[in-house]
Amino acid sequence: MPYWPYHLHHHSHFSCCHPNTMTNLSTNLTASLSSSSDDLTGGGLFSRQLFLLKDIQIIEILLALFVFIAIHSLRQKKHQGLPVWPVLGMLPSLFSALRHHMYDWITEVLCRQNGTFRFKGPSFSSLNCVVTADPRNLEHLLKTKFANYPKGQYFRDTLRDLLGGGIFNADDETWQRQRKTASIEFHSARFRQLTTESLLELVHSRLLPVLEEAVKTSSSVDLQDVLLRLTFDNVCMIAFGVDPGCLSPGLPEIPFARAFEDATEAAVLRFVTPTWVWKGMRYLDLGSERKLRRSIKEVDEFAEEVIRTRKKELAIDYENNKKERSDILTVFMKLKDESGKPFSDQFLRDICVNFILAGRDTSSVALSWFFWLLDSHPNVEEKILAEICKIVNGRQELDAGTGPLVFRPEEIKKMEYLQAAISEALRLYPSVPVDHKEVVEDDVFPDGTVLKKGTKVIYAIYSMGRMDAIWGKDCREFKPERWLRDGRYMSESAYKFTAFNGGPRLCLGKDFAYYQMKFVVASLLYRYHVKVVKGHPVAPKLALTMYMKHGLRVNLLKREEHELQKYMKIN
Numbered sequence: 001m002p003y004w005p006y007h008l009h010h011h012s013h014f015s016c017c018h019p020n021t022m023t024n025l026s027t028n029l030t031a032s033l034s035s036s037s038d039d040l041t042g043g044g045l046f047s048r049q050l051f052l053l054k055d056i057q058i059i060e061i062l063l064a065l066f067v068f069i070a071i072h073s074l075r076q077k078k079h080q081g082l083p084v085w086p087v088l089g090m091l092p093s094l095f096s097a098l099r100h101h102m103y104d105w106i107t108e109v110l111c112r113q114n115g116t117f118r119f120k121g122p123s124f125s126s127l128n129c130v131v132t133a134d135p136r137n138l139e140h141l142l143k144t145k146f147a148n149y150p151k152g153q154y155f156r157d158t159l160r161d162l163l164g165g166g167i168f169n170a171d172d173e174t175w176q177r178q179r180k181t182a183s184i185e186f187h188s189a190r191f192r193q194l195t196t197e198s199l200l201e202l203v204h205s206r207l208l209p210v211l212e213e214a215v216k217t218s219s220s221v222d223l224q225d226v227l228l229r230l231t232f233d234n235v236c237m238i239a240f241g242v243d244p245g246c247l248s249p250g251l252p253e254i255p256f257a258r259a260f261e262d263a264t265e266a267a268v269l270r271f272v273t274p275t276w277v278w279k280g281m282r283y284l285d286l287g288s289e290r291k292l293r294r295s296i297k298e299v300d301e302f303a304e305e306v307i308r309t310r311k312k313e314l315a316i317d318y319e320n321n322k323k324e325r326s327d328i329l330t331v332f333m334k335l336k337d338e339s340g341k342p343f344s345d346q347f348l349r350d351i352c353v354n355f356i357l358a359g360r361d362t363s364s365v366a367l368s369w370f371f372w373l374l375d376s377h378p379n380v381e382e383k384i385l386a387e388i389c390k391i392v393n394g395r396q397e398l399d400a401g402t403g404p405l406v407f408r409p410e411e412i413k414k415m416e417y418l419q420a421a422i423s424e425a426l427r428l429y430p431s432v433p434v435d436h437k438e439v440v441e442d443d444v445f446p447d448g449t450v451l452k453k454g455t456k457v458i459y460a461i462y463s464m465g466r467m468d469a470i471w472g473k474d475c476r477e478f479k480p481e482r483w484l485r486d487g488r489y490m491s492e493s494a495y496k497f498t499a500f501n502g503g504p505r506l507c508l509g510k511d512f513a514y515y516q517m518k519f520v521v522a523s524l525l526y527r528y529h530v531k532v533v534k535g536h537p538v539a540p541k542l543a544l545t546m547y548m549k550h551g552l553r554v555n556l557l558k559r560e561e562h563e564l565q566k567y568m569k570i571n
């Protein structure tokens with residue numbers, strides 16, 4: 001369909017919509033056309049002029065009509081909340097939002113549109129979608145009509161090179177099979193032991209010494225970077241049973257971790273690039289596609305090596321009847337596929353890479369936002385400390401240990417105010433700010449939105465935490481108390497608080513993630529006061545996970561014994 005901004009751009013006589021210029025244009029055109037037609041036919045000048053004038057008037061009328069329709073259609077679309085530009089759709093609005101804060105822009109539009117709007121992307125892209133933050137719609141797509149809303153072909157194709165057939169990228173039976181096995185494993189005592197032991201080791205032998213070094217040298221640290229290293233090592237121990245050692249003194253660069261980071265960054269770029277463009281780039285091995293191919297190769301080589309070594313190890317262990325490992329890789333290696341054969345190395349690689357992706361940065365970015373919020377809410381910090389000290393106090397009456405204080409799993413469980421404060425940070429800054437589904441069969445959302453087969457649906461988790469209709473007028477305030485009833489932590493419906501997704505695809509690592517975050521916060525706050533460096537810029541990065549764009553630079557101040565004693569006495 002023709003449209004006026006295109007004409008404006010491509011033709012020098014673009015001011016044709018102005019009435020005066022329009023007259024000049026018709027006069028000039030009449031003159032030039034009439035002279036050329038005289039040359040051609042040599043017929044009666046007057047009648048030909050009259051005929052040409054009529055032609056020009058028709059052109060003018062058509063142009064005017066065209067401009068009127070274009071302006072009218074633009075105005076009409078504005079009534080739906082946003083201007084829709086021909087060919088570009090709503091992309092110009094999105095671009096202008098990118099300069100500020102895209103998630104806040106989406107929130108603003110959603111609030112205006114009662115929780116759901118239709119985004120019209122450029123005709124050459126795959127950005128057309130329905131965006132929703134309505135809990136009724138979320139329950140519908142995540143639970144009630146789960147089968148009608150898979151991740152879909154588009155998501156799978158875009159991330160296939162990196163994630164293969166792993167749990168994050170799979171639907172139907174492939175997903176079900178992995179989910180079932182992993183779910184049994186995640187809830188087993190063996191797995192709980194692996195996760196608590198590996199976390200304890202990482203926090204006490206690596207995190208605290210690295211932070212202590214920063215305190216000694218009075219230097220600031222990028223807390224987000226340190227936490228990312230911690231959770232990366234931790235999830236590799238869980239998935240592969242291997243510790244890459246990212247969190248070590250001097251914070252070394254680990255090739256596998258760098259390759260993983262590069263691969264995810266390059267893969268995400270595909271979501272904002274027209275499919276034919278990135279496919280062309282992949283074919284020609286150019287730019288981000290070249291980077292993606294190289295980093296995936298490095299990830300694969302690492303995985304192959306781990307799988308090879310583990311196979312040998314398992315064979316020896318089997319002969320010697322040794323203690324069993326309980327990481328995801330070992331668990332899946334011992335299982336058989338539907339035809340009774342062991343899983344292929346490629347499938348084992350996919351499973352591990354997906355688990356690493358799921359658990360590598362979600363908890364660490366959540367903690368970064370948490371510590372940033374705490375910096376401006378000293379009253380919350382005080383309450384957390386009071387809770388921790390009360391627990392420590394109770395313990396000291398039972399057994400006065402001499403070594404460094406290590407929190408026990410049952411103590412972490414008792415920290416309900418801390419759980420509320422972390423949930424509150426996740427409500428405002430969910431690690432996965434938006435998520436995505438595809439419609440299989442035509443459907444209608446509970447709010448009346450009509451969905452055609454193939455429509456992409458984005459659910460805006462970040463926006464949900466900032467809607468009066470869901471959380472009340474104080475929704476933008478950091479108030480852990482909203483999670484407490486009579487001092488006890490009360491969880492919320494997953495369709496209202498969707499930071500961990502909901503329904504059959506609820507985050508498998510949710511319980512472990514809470515444990516991990518609470519253990520880190522308690523161990524850290526008991527020893528240090530975390531002060532964000534004055535003037536440090538804070539903004540979210542546009543990625544699959546909501547990183548802090550500039551990291552989180554902090555100074556750590558050692559907590560004095562008398563300060564802790566003060567809280568002990570309060571209790």
Ligand code: HEM
Pocket residue numbers: 167168179235238355358359360362363366430431432435436498499500501504505506507508509510512513
């Ligand atoms: C604060 C921490 C975390 C948050 C906010 C979080 C959030 C989420 C979300 C939103 C999803 C749904 C993603 C999607 O389907 O597109 C998800 C899925 C998943 N998460 Fe987490 N996650 C966290 C930590 C973890 C950890 C530490 C692990 C593992 C060690 C983990 C393992 C998984 C797995 C395996 C899935 C896929 C579930 C499935 O598709 O059936 N998560 N998580």
